[in-house]
Amino acid sequence: MAETFQKVTPIFVLILFTIFTLAIIPATAEKNHRFSRTLSPAKLGLKREKLSHLHFYFHDIVAGRNPTAVRVAEALMTNTSSTFFGAVVMIDDPLTMRPEPNSRMVGRAQGLYASASQTELGLLMVLNFAFMEGKYNGSTLSVLGRNTVFSPVREFPIIGGSGLFRFARGYAHARTHVFNLTSGDAVVEYNVYVFHY
Numbered sequence: 001m002a003e004t005f006q007k008v009t010p011i012f013v014l015i016l017f018t019i020f021t022l023a024i025i026p027a028t029a030e031k032n033h034r035f036s037r038t039l040s041p042a043k044l045g046l047k048r049e050k051l052s053h054l055h056f057y058f059h060d061i062v063a064g065r066n067p068t069a070v071r072v073a074e075a076l077m078t079n080t081s082s083t084f085f086g087a088v089v090m091i092d093d094p095l096t097m098r099p100e101p102n103s104r105m106v107g108r109a110q111g112l113y114a115s116a117s118q119t120e121l122g123l124l125m126v127l128n129f130a131f132m133e134g135k136y137n138g139s140t141l142s143v144l145g146r147n148t149v150f151s152p153v154r155e156f157p158i159i160g161g162s163g164l165f166r167f168a169r170g171y172a173h174a175r176t177h178v179f180n181l182t183s184g185d186a187v188v189e190y191n192v193y194v195f196h197y
């Protein structure tokens with residue numbers, strides 16, 4: 001009886017020790033890897049919030065040998081729908097300073113638009129403006145909005161940004177500058193207003 005007890009005790013202690021250590025290690029590890037904390041904006045280098053106005057032209061080229069907007073998906077009924085409902089178009093459209101296509105490039109609009117209305121030409125716009133002009137080079141703004149393309153002015157929410165546009169919020173006004181009815185190519189004037197730091 002005593003012999004068995006002597007044999008069992010060290011094993012029992014070892015098991016207890018293991019259980020105890022396994023419980024302690026994650027607890028200390030979690031202390032060093034905090035999930036959340038409160039931070040003052042100054043600690044992140046954020047000073048005063050400012051309002052910026054950006055003005056540029058968006059070139060949506062659907063025809064010719066080098067299109068910047070291509071249809072990547074559609075529904076069976078898309079081509080028989082008066083609004084091309086279900087068409088999804090991926091874009092990498094140049095953004096320029098002036099309306100002429102060969103004017104100075106300030107960035108690109110990258111993302112997609114899709115026909116989301118069955119009763120009018122209403123697009124879902126999901127894209128990023130990737131800027132390359134001056135201090136904005138490398139910074140982006142994200143757009144998520146509804147584009148009724150035949151309205152004189154369309155407004156899209158700016159829902160965020162990166163780089164100089166961290167914490168961005170605002171809106172964009174889009175006005176068709178030129179629409180070529182034959183090719184479908186369009187030049188759209190953009191006025192973007194954003195709050196950022």
Ligand SMILES: *[C@@H]1O[C@H](CO)[C@@H](O)[C@H](O)[C@H]1NC(C)=O
Nearest residue numbers: 071074075076077078079080
């Ligand atoms: C719909 O029309 C587009 C553009 O003309 C064409 O590329 C596509 O093949 C057509 N799709 C169907 C399913 O007919």
Ligand SMILES: *[C@@H]1O[C@H](CO)[C@@H](O)[C@H](O)[C@H]1NC(C)=O
Nearest residue numbers: 131132133134135136137138
């Ligand atoms: C923008 O930044 C990229 C990468 O840092 C650089 O290669 C490019 O020359 C810059 N463009 C302009 C217009 O400053």
Ligand SMILES: *[C@@H]1O[C@H](CO)[C@@H](O)[C@H](O)[C@H]1NC(C)=O
Nearest residue numbers: 063064180181182183184185
């Ligand atoms: C419209 O597109 C057609 C076909 O690509 C082209 O021949 C014509 O020159 C364009 N019109 C204008 C005003 O750019």
